Every structure is written in structure tokens, then in C-alpha cells.
Amino acid sequence: MKGKFISLEGGEGSGKTTAIAFIEQWLETQNIPYLLTREPGGTPLAEEIRQLVLSPREEKVSDTAELLMMFAARAQHLAEKIQPALNNGIWVISDRFLDSSYVYQGHARGGDISMLDQLSRWVVGDNLPDATLLLDVPVEIGQQRVKARQYQDRLDKETLAFHQKVRDGFLKRADLEPDRVKVIDASATLPSVKTQIESHLVQLSHTWSGKQ
Numbered sequence: 001m002k003g004k005f006i007s008l009e010g011g012e013g014s015g016k017t018t019a020i021a022f023i024e025q026w027l028e029t030q031n032i033p034y035l036l037t038r039e040p041g042g043t044p045l046a047e048e049i050r051q052l053v054l055s056p057r058e059e060k061v062s063d064t065a066e067l068l069m070m071f072a073a074r075a076q077h078l079a080e081k082i083q084p085a086l087n088n089g090i091w092v093i094s095d096r097f098l099d100s101s102y103v104y105q106g107h108a109r110g111g112d113i114s115m116l117d118q119l120s121r122w123v124v125g126d127n128l129p130d131a132t133l134l135l136d137v138p139v140e141i142g143q144q145r146v147k148a149r150q151y152q153d154r155l156d157k158e159t160l161a162f163h164q165k166v167r168d169g170f171l172k173r174a175d176l177e178p179d180r181v182k183v184i185d186a187s188a189t190l191p192s193v194k195t196q197i198e199s200h201l202v203q204l205s206h207t208w209s210g211k212q
């Protein structure tokens, strides 16, 4: 039985890493084998591409170049890490996946959504997550959470208007694919966020009988 594939999405500081810690605890208590990973990245090559994409640099990065680097990393991540794990009955939890490309390179930067659809069909095909947990939080709260952090990468330095587009873009993804993309109210308290996430995990596990 194939493992379940879960992606975490949301803007900076929305609580994705925190959510993954909750998911990890739950999978441990359920004795479900799992793998934690992230995008862009997840394999040595894909992590090198992540460095290329996220490092601050003098040169302007063309939107098309950024988009293709993201999908190059994703192709490698799927082929070398995600698919082999799922085929071995291992659940895969990814910090960001396809929806981040739609939102950052598409909605927020005004990229061509039909181009994203083409790349998605080509690179991801049927390998969409079984569930995508969207950590949704007002931009101001997300930014307050990010400010507490030590460093900022290139994408963190965007304007508030950009972050608003990111939030709206993610909500649009949830509207388009409500069966896959589950909106979590991430402005709630941590115990509430944990409860919301666990209810989705329980639902996923109902259609999975691979437990050892």
C-alpha cells in the first residue's frame, strides 16, 4: 500500500514548520513510517538549486528562470525521493510543494497560470499530494512571527502587498481544489492548530491500511 503524501503550504511565518512537528508527533504515536522533506530541495541536487534560488544576489533573477529552477528541483525531488518512499509505503510530509509555485511564481509575481498548469502536468502529473494543509494566517500576524527570526532570505524581503497576494493566491488554490487543499486557521492557538491538523490526519489514515 502506497504511503500518503502530505504537503504543507502557507506564507512565511504561517506555521508550516510548527505544523510538521505536530504531524511528526502524531505519526510516531500511530507507528506510521514517514519521511520529512521540503521544497525547494529534498535531495542534494534539489538543495543546490534551492541555494541558487534563495541566495540574495545582485543580478536580477528572471521570472522564467526562477520558475524553471523550482520545477527542475521538483522533478528531481519527486523521482529520487518522494515516489520511491511512497512506493515503499512510507508517508511523505513536504514543507511546501506545487501550490507554492502557483502562488509565488504565478499569483504573486503575475506569472502565466496556464504555463504553471503545463509544467504541473509535465513534472508532477498524477503525483499530487493526497492532502495539502494550507496554514492560513493574516499577513500582519505572519510578518510578526517572521520578525522574531534570525535571518531573512530573498523572498522574506518582499512587501506587505506581495504577502497579501500570496495569502490570496493560496486561498484561491483551496477554492479550486477543495478536496485536496484543506484550509487550517493558523491564527488560532497552537492547541487549536494541532487539533485541526489531527482531524485531517485521522481522515487520511482511514483510507490507509499499511500500518505495520
Ligand SMILES: Nc1ncnc2c1ncn2[C@@H]1O[C@H](COP(=O)(O)OP(=O)(O)OP(=O)(O)O)[C@@H](O)[C@H]1O
Binding pocket: 010, 011, 012, 013, 014, 015, 016, 017, 018, 019, 145, 146, 148, 186, 187, 188, 189, 190, 193
Ligand atoms: N498558532 C500559532 N500561535 C502562535 N505562534 C505560532 C503559531 N504557529 C506558529 N507560531 C510561531 O510563529 C513562528 C513561525 O512559525 P513557523 O516557523 O512554524 O512558520 P513557517 O510557516 O514554517 O515559516 P517559514 O515560512 O519562515 O518557514 C514560530 O516562532 C512559531 O513558534
Ligand SMILES: [Mg+2]
Binding pocket: 016, 017, 018, 095
Ligand atoms: Mg518553516
